[in-house]
Amino acid sequence: MSHDELLATLEDIIAHVREGDSLEGSFEYLIPDPDEADSDQWMSGYMVRAAYRIGNLQGQGFMRMIGKDLP
Numbered sequence: 001m002s003h004d005e006l007l008a009t010l011e012d013i014i015a016h017v018r019e020g021d022s023l024e025g026s027f028e029y030l031i032p033d034p035d036e037a038d039s040d041q042w043m044s045g046y047m048v049r050a051a052y053r054i055g056n057l058q059g060q061g062f063m064r065m066i067g068k069d070l071p
Contacts, residue, residue: 001029003045013050013052021057025052026049031046
């Protein structure tokens with residue numbers, strides 16, 4: 001995830017929490033370890049894992065999930 005995408009995701013979470021539309025979630029961001037990442041990926045962005053609830057003001061809502069499993 002790029003720096004701009006990271007900021008946009010954080011702003012989205014903040015907006016939902018501020019509105020009372022997100023009641024729970026988690027957010028983790030890391031820069032890849034240079035010993036474990038491909039040289040092309042090092043410092044090219046953030047590894048992000050997030051899950052947060054949205055849509056609760058309209059009823060049950062749903063969980064927004066971001067990230068992917070790494071090999």
